[in-house]
Amino acid sequence: MIEILQIKERIAAEHYRDANSSFELRMMLMDVASLLTARQISNLRQGRDPHVSTILLETFGNVKQYYFVLEKTKDVDLACYNKTKDAVVAELDSLCQQLKGNVFQLPEENIPALKIAQ
Template identity: 65%
Template sequence: MIDVQQIKERIAAEQYRDTNSCFELRMMLMDAASTLTTKHIANLRQGRDPHVSLVLLRAFRSVRQHYFDLEKAKEGDQECYNNTRDAVVMELANLCQQLKGNIIPLLVENPSELKIAQ
């Protein structure tokens, strides 16, 4: 989940500079799609929650669609760039929020127990 968060932050920080910006954003979207696919496959192989796999696949499909939308856009289409970037950031933020619900918090009564792990 941390890597999805990092990808989201990297995409959110990107700004349109020139016509190469669209290519760079597409590469980031490929990275995001690859990460989502890897997480989905790992989830299936480990026999974990099928709901998580479904959420990951939906996010993958959305990112893939945004990639194709950006690829079809005219060269230098800044509005499409901004819309795509914002939509993907929202998609990844929603994914992180949904996955947070699947994390079981560990309650530690004695904080010194955590120092052993450090």
Template identity: 70%
Template structure:
């Protein structure tokens, strides 16, 4: 889920600059939705927990709804941009919190050893 964390951080750092900002945010939403879809398909093929698939699909649907709201908003609607951005960050944070028990954090000294091994 590191990829999802990186997307979430990029979305959180995104600020409204001009009308292209909405397009950029929609691209990031598509990237996150594609990642969720790939994770869900992988989960199904490996026969893992169906609850995980349900959570991933639910998050995908929410991102899809955010995408369409942003797409239908008038150009230059800063309030809509900020609301969608905040909602997406909250959705991704919630998703990552649900999977936090499945992620193992390595101490910093072990990470450097892994880099050397690569």
């Protein structure tokens, strides 16, 4: 989940600079798709929650659609770039919210001990 949050933050921080910006965003979407695929395969191999698999596959499908929207538009279409970027960030945020229930949270009193281990 940390990787998903990192990619989401990277995408959110991106801004349209020139015609290559759409290409760069498409490459980030490919990173997201690869990560979601790896998580899905890992989830299936370990026999984990099938609901998580469903969520990962739905998000993958949506990211794939956003990729194709960017690919079909002109590289200088700023409105499409911004809409797609915002939609992907919202999609990844939604995924993180849905997966949050599956993540074990440590009490804050244990965190200093973990910092020492680092």
